[in-house]
Amino acid sequence: xxxxxxxxxxxxxxxxxxxxxxxxxxAQVDAVNExxxxxxxxxxxxGLQPPGSATVVRVESGSTTMTDGPFxxxxxxxxxFWVIRCADLDEALAWAEKCSAACRGxxxxxxxxxxxxx
Amino acid sequence: MELVSVYRAxxxxxxxxxxxxxxxxxxxxxxxxxxxxxxxxKWEALPPNPGAWIVTTARNRAIDRLxxxxxxxxxxxxxxxxxxxxxxxxxxxxxxxxxxxxFTCCHPALAPLAQTALTLRLLGGLExxxxxxxxxxxxxxxxxxxxxxxxxxxxxxxxxxxxxxxxLPDRLPPVLTVLYLxxxxxxxxxxxxxxxxxxxxxxxxxxxxxxxxxPDEPEVLGLLALLLLTEARRPARVGxxxxxxxxxxxxxxxxxxxxxxEGHELVRRCLRRGRPGPYQLQAAINAVHTDGAASDWTQxxxxxxxxxxxxxxPIVALNRAVAVAExxxxxxxxxxxxxxxxxxxxxxxxxxxxxLARLGRLDHAAAAYDEAITLVRNETERAFLLGxxxxxxx
Numbered sequence: 001x002x003x004x005x006x007x008x009x010x011x012x013x014x015x016x017x018x019x020x021x022x023x024x025x026x027a028q029v030d031a032v033n034e035x036x037x038x039x040x041x042x043x044x045x046x047g048l049q050p051p052g053s054a055t056v057v058r059v060e061s062g063s064t065t066m067t068d069g070p071f072x073x074x075x076x077x078x079x080x081f082w083v084i085r086c087a088d089l090d091e092a093l094a095w096a097e098k099c100s101a102a103c104r105g106x107x108x109x110x111x112x113x114x115x116x117x118x
Numbered sequence: 119m120e121l122v123s124v125y126r127a128x129x130x131x132x133x134x135x136x137x138x139x140x141x142x143x144x145x146x147x148x149x150x151x152x153x154x155x156x157x158x159x160k161w162e163a164l165p166p167n168p169g170a171w172i173v174t175t176a177r178n179r180a181i182d183r184l185x186x187x188x189x190x191x192x193x194x195x196x197x198x199x200x201x202x203x204x205x206x207x208x209x210x211x212x213x214x215x216x217x218x219x220x221f222t223c224c225h226p227a228l229a230p231l232a233q234t235a236l237t238l239r240l241l242g243g244l245e246x247x248x249x250x251x252x253x254x255x256x257x258x259x260x261x262x263x264x265x266x267x268x269x270x271x272x273x274x275x276x277x278x279x280x281x282x283x284x285x286l287p288d289r290l291p292p293v294l295t296v297l298y299l300x301x302x303x304x305x306x307x308x309x310x311x312x313x314x315x316x317x318x319x320x321x322x323x324x325x326x327x328x329x330x331x332x333p334d335e336p337e338v339l340g341l342l343a344l345l346l347l348t349e350a351r352r353p354a355r356v357g358x359x360x361x362x363x364x365x366x367x368x369x370x371x372x373x374x375x376x377x378x379x380e381g382h383e384l385v386r387r388c389l390r391r392g393r394p395g396p397y398q399l400q401a402a403i404n405a406v407h408t409d410g411a412a413s414d415w416t417q418x419x420x421x422x423x424x425x426x427x428x429x430x431x432p433i434v435a436l437n438r439a440v441a442v443a444e445x446x447x448x449x450x451x452x453x454x455x456x457x458x459x460x461x462x463x464x465x466x467x468x469x470x471x472x473x474l475a476r477l478g479r480l481d482h483a484a485a486a487y488d489e490a491i492t493l494v495r496n497e498t499e500r501a502f503l504l505g506x507x508x509x510x511x512x
Contacts, residue, residue, distance in 0.1 A: 026463075041377050087277075088275040088276065088277035089225075089227060089274045089276045090277050090285075093227065109274075111273055111274040111275060113273075
């Protein structure tokens with residue numbers, strides 16, 4: 001079994017969905033989450049607060065600095081993600097299709113490095 | 119010499135089967151190359167089943183190699199898998215393995231150039247320099263694409279299996295596209311050397327294999343028919359001085375009758391299935407062109423009308439306009455092209471130029487030819503367009 005990250009990105013400046021649309025999105029995502037759990041694929045998932053709420057912590061030669069804001073100043077920022085466990089990329093892609101339809105945005109699928117054998 | 123043809127015929131099949139046995143494309147390639155090196159040393163005459171010999175030898179070599187290198191746990195696990203699997207000693211290439219490998223190479227998660235390069239390398243046994251020459255891309259680029267694609271297949275766990283029937287509508291088209299592009303790449307380069315002809319032969323060989331493996335997929339049969347009917351006309355396509363000869367002016371006695379008969383038979387098989395698709399229609403159009411003494415343009419136009427419904431692309435619209443010109447005249451065709459846009463594609467201005475010339479609008483025709491000449495990349499086609507442009511006399 002492999003683990004995959006399904007990442008959803010938010011793009012700065014794109015219009016926010018209306019409250020009503022948000023409700024629909026949440027309901028759709030909940031439904032997919034339910035499906036993921038039922039299929040035994042679910043590991044973890046969550047939506048993130050906007051990138052403005054981020055803090056970067058850096059330890060360099062013994063001293064710690066903190067910077068307000070996200071690590072990379074780009075328009076596209078991670079907005080939320082799923083971590084799923086399945087047999088191969090085809091299964092992960094099939095789930096990504098459902099996730100993309102539910103959250104109405106592109107979903108990036110990335111494999112985790114294999115865990116060392118126990 | 120015999121070994122070369124065995125290599126061409128068996129390399130892909132053996133890599134495919136070894137990939138299943140070893141669970142890794144890179145290891146499979148190494149093992150098969152090892153086995154061919156042994157064959158070069160040992161074969162005095164061809165064994166009765168060269169493929170089975172190569173697979174067995176490759177498997178044994180792989181076990182040896184894994185034994186030597188089993189320092190790492192992963193390698194050890196692979197060796198264990200090999201020992202424990204209940205495969206019989208004498209095992210030949212398995213056809214389904216090749217099909218699995220085609221679908222892995224043409225997985226939609228890989229970029230188109232990577233799909234093609236990987237298919238040619240793994241299934242066609244072509245070397246990196248050959249692929250690079252065929253695609254006019256630096257060798258380093260092809261090598262890097264292949265390495266990256268293999269790494270992605272391993273890291274992302276792209277499966278090694280034939281997609282389920284329900285997935286085929288999504289998964290078969292990229293495979294057919296790779297084979298079609300491979301053939302086209304070879305066919306357009308009329309002035310290119312033998313390597314390009316090799317690409318056509320390889321595309322036909324792989325499509326034949328695919329058709330044998332999936333005899334119930336009409337689009338696979340359609341693609342095979344299309345390639346055969348196009349290939350059949352190759353000897354007449356270039357004149358004695360290496361110049362391009364248009365379909366209507368070709369010496370039909372030079373066409374390969376055997377390929378045409380086979381292509382027509384495939385088109386009839388497709389028609390009987392009644393599940394038309396873009397490749398089948400294109401094959402049917404080519405069947406009309408290769409039937410009798412001259413093309414029946416009314417029938418060709420009817421097929422293009424159908425094609426445009428299935429595949430409403432500018433290229434299909436352009437090809438359809440050529441048929442419109444034959445049936446309804448150049449003015450109607452020009453009108454059909456009016457809103458068409460195909461940036462950078464020389465055949466759109468070239469077709470407009472021809473229609474304008476037929477209408478006697480010579481200045482406009484000259485301008486359109488000039489545009490086409492600046493866009494064309496193939497030297498033979500450029501010479502053809504320059505000739506046409508010169509014949510206008512304006």
